[in-house]
Amino acid sequence: xxxxxxxPYANVTESSSYADKIRASRPTTDLSKALSVEQTMDVxxxxxxxxITPGTYTKFAVIDWPAQDNKAEMREVMAGYYSGQISKEDIxxxxxxxxxxxxxxxxxxxxxxxxxxxxxQEAVWACAAEGKEYAYSQGIxxxxxxxxxxxxxxxxxxxxxxxxxxxxxxxxKYGLEIDxxxxxxDFQGNMDVTGRPNFxxxxxxxxxxxxxxxxxxxxxxxxxxxxxxxxxxxxxxxIGSSHIMINGKNWSVKMTVPYKNHxxxxxxxxxxxxxxxxxxxNAKCYNEFLNKLVVHRIDPWIxxxxx
Numbered sequence: 264x265x266x267x268x269x270x271p272y273a274n275v276t277e278s279s280s281y282a283d284k285i286r287a288s289r290p291t292t293d294l295s296k297a298l299s300v301e302q303t304m305d306v307x308x309x310x311x312x313x314x315i316t317p318g319t320y321t322k323f324a325v326i327d328w329p330a331q332d333n334k335a336e337m338r339e340v341m342a343g344y345y346s347g348q349i350s351k352e353d354i355x356x357x358x359x360x361x362x363x364x365x366x367x368x369x370x371x372x373x374x375x376x377x378x379x380x381x382x383x384q385e386a387v388w389a390c391a392a393e394g395k396e397y398a399y400s401q402g403i404x405x406x407x408x409x410x411x412x413x414x415x416x417x418x419x420x421x422x423x424x425x426x427x428x429x430x431x432x433x434x435x436k437y438g439l440e441i442d443x444x445x446x447x448x449d450f451q452g453n454m455d456v457t458g459r460p461n462f463x464x465x466x467x468x469x470x471x472x473x474x475x476x477x478x479x480x481x482x483x484x485x486x487x488x489x490x491x492x493x494x495x496x497x498x499x500x501x502i503g504s505s506h507i508m509i510n511g512k513n514w515s516v517k518m519t520v521p522y523k524n525h526x527x528x529x530x531x532x533x534x535x536x537x538x539x540x541x542x543x544x545n546a547k548c549y550n551e552f553l554n555k556l557v558v559h560r561i562d563p564w565i566x567x568x569x570x
Contacts (some may be wrong), residue, residue: 270287270289270290272286272289273287276462277288282340282343282349282353282356282357285336285340286558292535294307294542298519299457303554334381337381338378340353340357340383341384341386342385345415345418345570354422354426355425355428358374358378359433361374361378362374362433363471368441371433371439372441372446375427375446376424379423379460380427382419382459383460383465385462386415386416386465387465387469389415389469390415391469394410394411395410397492398492407492407494407495409470409476409491409492410491411485411486411489412489413489414490415462416462416485417487419461419462426443426558427444438533461481461482463483464481465480466478475493475558478556478557483551483552485552486511486548486549487512488508488510488512490509491508491533492508492533493508494507495558507519507533507536507537507558511544511549512545519538531558532553534553537553538550546558
């Protein structure tokens with residue numbers, strides 16, 4: 264995304280909002296020198312403008328490039344949201360800017376799905392950063408750790424609903440009826456995977472490549488308040504141990520899992536290692552979700568059958 268002739272946010276200060284600081288980094292271009300009148304007309308017709316006026320292309324005009332071209336900024340915006348520097352209202356404003364007055368439903372939905380994908384991606388990275396921060400605080404090598412926090416799952420789903428609202432509100436502004444949930448059912452092929460992304464799927468894709476663990480059912484919703492931290496311990500003369508911490512609402516359990524190197528059992532379901540006592544709140548939900556998580560020391564793509 265870039266502005267034509269002048270970036271209205273170029274003179275941001277330290278007191279400016281984080282959202283405006285992101286906008287200030289957008290480049291500008293001089294269409295009066297770069298393009299002929301015919302080319303300029305074509306550019307603006309594709310961007311959704313009905314006609315060209317000095318106010319349109321000099322004050323606040325943004326070319327409506329394909330949504331994927333804005334994905335880097337979308338990820339920056341979502342990272343700002345998960346760090347608390349971008350508000351929900353900011354998100355809706357950014358969404359409208361990416362659409363840039365377009366009346367084309369497909370263009371609007373392209374912006375939606377790309378923004379949604381960036382949402383889940385940044386939620387996972389925010390979760391990973393939190394896990395690394397905890398590992399650092401304990402003096403643990405982060406290369407051999409696994410962390411999951413259900414709070415990010417639910418925050419990402421909340422943002423999903425907000426983006427659906429943004430689509431509806433933007434459509435109503437131009438007299439369009441757009442249901443973003445239909446696009447969820449059949450995402451375009453330019454996504455990382457087919458199907459609507461979700462937090463668990465993104466988390467799985469990233470952590471599985473670390474050869475430490477994975478989620479066996481990415482569609483399983485975690486119980487609220489759930490988190491776990493897993494450290495693959497060092498081996499010592501063929502014997503090693505792994506450390507697990509599982510948190511629930513108002514309770515926490517830590518344990519050590521010994522193992523022998525090159526033994527037949529190269530993976531563990533968390534439910535096999537720790538079973539939440541029935542006296543704890545929502546114990547059944549916790550145990551069901553623990554039964555979806557596997558920690559291991561083998562190739563992440565080897566098929567695992569439940570013991």
